[in-house]
Amino acid sequence: MASTGTYTLPGGTWNRLALSYYSTPIFIFVSVTMIVVWLIVTHIPTRRRLPLPLPPGSYGLPWIGDTFSFMAASMSDVGHRKWIESKRRKYGPFFKIQFMGHPMVMMDAPGGNKFMFQNEAKYMDTYWPPQVPALLGPDSIFMMAGEEHRVARRYLARFLDHAVVSQYFERVQTRAVEHFAEHWEKKEIEDSDVFVTAALDKTILFTFSVMCTLLISMDEGPQMDELLSKFSMWSRGFLSLPINLPGFAFYDGLKVRRQLLDLIGRYITQRRAELTEGPGSNPAKPDMLTSLLTVADDNGELLSETKIKNTLLTFLYAGFDSSSTALAMTIYYIAKNPHVYDQLVQEHRSILEQKRRKGDDEALTREDLSAMKYTWAVIQESLRLQPPVTGTFRTAKTDLECNGYSIPKGWTMMWNTMNSHHDPKFFQDPSTFNPVRFEEPPSNLTYLPFGGGPRACLGNEFAKMEMVVFIHHLMKRYKWTLVDPEDPVVRDPTPRNQNRTLIKVTRITL
Numbered sequence: 001m002a003s004t005g006t007y008t009l010p011g012g013t014w015n016r017l018a019l020s021y022y023s024t025p026i027f028i029f030v031s032v033t034m035i036v037v038w039l040i041v042t043h044i045p046t047r048r049r050l051p052l053p054l055p056p057g058s059y060g061l062p063w064i065g066d067t068f069s070f071m072a073a074s075m076s077d078v079g080h081r082k083w084i085e086s087k088r089r090k091y092g093p094f095f096k097i098q099f100m101g102h103p104m105v106m107m108d109a110p111g112g113n114k115f116m117f118q119n120e121a122k123y124m125d126t127y128w129p130p131q132v133p134a135l136l137g138p139d140s141i142f143m144m145a146g147e148e149h150r151v152a153r154r155y156l157a158r159f160l161d162h163a164v165v166s167q168y169f170e171r172v173q174t175r176a177v178e179h180f181a182e183h184w185e186k187k188e189i190e191d192s193d194v195f196v197t198a199a200l201d202k203t204i205l206f207t208f209s210v211m212c213t214l215l216i217s218m219d220e221g222p223q224m225d226e227l228l229s230k231f232s233m234w235s236r237g238f239l240s241l242p243i244n245l246p247g248f249a250f251y252d253g254l255k256v257r258r259q260l261l262d263l264i265g266r267y268i269t270q271r272r273a274e275l276t277e278g279p280g281s282n283p284a285k286p287d288m289l290t291s292l293l294t295v296a297d298d299n300g301e302l303l304s305e306t307k308i309k310n311t312l313l314t315f316l317y318a319g320f321d322s323s324s325t326a327l328a329m330t331i332y333y334i335a336k337n338p339h340v341y342d343q344l345v346q347e348h349r350s351i352l353e354q355k356r357r358k359g360d361d362e363a364l365t366r367e368d369l370s371a372m373k374y375t376w377a378v379i380q381e382s383l384r385l386q387p388p389v390t391g392t393f394r395t396a397k398t399d400l401e402c403n404g405y406s407i408p409k410g411w412t413m414m415w416n417t418m419n420s421h422h423d424p425k426f427f428q429d430p431s432t433f434n435p436v437r438f439e440e441p442p443s444n445l446t447y448l449p450f451g452g453g454p455r456a457c458l459g460n461e462f463a464k465m466e467m468v469v470f471i472h473h474l475m476k477r478y479k480w481t482l483v484d485p486e487d488p489v490v491r492d493p494t495p496r497n498q499n500r501t502l503i504k505v506t507r508i509t510l
């Protein structure tokens with residue numbers, strides 16, 4: 001999924017607002033009001049008699065608490081880790097903070113994560129900042145909770161199960177071959193066997209194109225370019241303050257959401273016509289749109305057009321950004337670790353040699369995919385160090401008890417990968433990039449790039465397949481080095497190199 005677990009702040013805007021704000025007497029009035037609101041929000045639950053103490057930690061300043069320190073830390077890989085580490089040193093791995101006026105508990109691993117995933121269906125609601133439901137729509141699976149979520153998930157899961165991923169395998173491969181021919185060979189190489197490119201821009205093109213195939217069978221071309229540019233504008237709205245006024249990314253995001261829904265609507269109309277005409281000259285394509293239009297839900301009813309539109313938009317959002325940044329980060333770590341590159345060469349060379357003996361080194365089979373164990377371990381290690389989603393939030397629907405503490409009704413909880421992915425208790429020498437560690441499965445509920453429990457990623461098998469296929473075709477054609485090995489990893493909120501993983505690429509034949 002594209003990750004909304006952590007949020008970035010447009011620092012410039014805030015600094016400007018802060019300057020004018022502090023220079024007026026309104027500041028005193030607003031501060032007093034905020035203190036009163038803070039006392040109500042954060043202290044009423046503590047006045048009620050709770051069976052257990054509240055988790056350790058501090059509320060910090062009224063309303064503000066750790067909002068800015070957490071958001072600022074979330075903008076960089078190192079910052080986020082340091083923030084968590086300093087809290088853990090003070091309070092232990094299970095602690096409370098105050099975030100945007102809400103008391104919030106950071107869950108520990110594995111105990112807190114287990115508690116959250118086991119109980120969320122019954123005792124928790126989703127929690128998203130207001131811009132997320134506005135941009136995704138109320139029909140998005142991300143907004144649903146409890147029984148509504150369970151039913152929707154069971155319906156949607158069948159469109160991404162093992163059998164469906166197998167069906168898409170060939171089409172993803174074709175996209176990969178076309179992608180390298182079109183965007184690396186034709187555009188970049190032409191006269192030279194060495195060129196410089198931003199790997200992130202390439203992985204964005206690839207994963208977006210794959211999602212367009214999966215969802216609406218859209219081919220690459222001007223229409224897809226237009227969709228990608230609209231999509232980028234829409235997704236900037238998620239990082240904005242939820243202010244629906246011209247000049248704010250949220251305003252533009254809402255405007256573009258309407259355009260995206262219109263565009264999907266046109267696809268729906270066209271597909272309905274194809275389906276009515278039957279399998280004549282123009283048979284309906286086997287993709288998620290066809291499934292949503294033809295497969296009834298548990299009540300025997302087909303989804304409404306509004307629901308189909310919002311579902312497709314949700315899947316585009318969930319499936320594209322996370323895979324593209326995960327692939328770019330994998331390319332980055334391979335370049336930083338030449339011994340990893342060498343071991344990958346061995347794996348892919350051996351697969352290719354076997355295929356060449358059979359006379360075809362292009363079309364991968366399911367067996368080839370299963371043989372790419374080290375490749376998957378490399379991607380997993382990259383997801384450990386740079387998870388596209390750092391964590392997500394839920395709220396308690398009732399008073400809860402976890403780890404010997406009370407979590408009062410209305411409080412927010414967050415599972416957070418940074419709490420376990422970098423803990424030497426679970427991952428020895430955690431800052432070293434060491435794919436071999438995945439020869440043994442990580443201990444339960446400590447490795448969560450795809451989340452966990454009843455809301456774990458629905459597309460994880462699909463994501464694994466598309467990422468492994470991409471790395472195979474990359475390894476087969478090129479070797480690469482980082483233009484700037486010190487290029488820092490920032491988060492917005494997905495991880496990326498500041499210079500979009502700029503690499504110097506050399507054509508090879510494996």
Ligand code: HEM
Nearest residue numbers: 001318319322323326389392449450451455457458459463
């Ligand atoms: C590297 C790639 C990916 C990562 C790291 C990732 C990560 C995640 C995470 C952490 C969640 C859980 C969110 C929560 O707790 O609320 C999630 C949910 C989800 N993901 Fe992914 N995802 C990836 C790729 C995909 C793809 C390719 C698809 C679709 C084809 C997809 C579809 C979904 C959907 C529909 C959900 C919502 C599940 C629910 O609420 O029940 N994801 N993803």
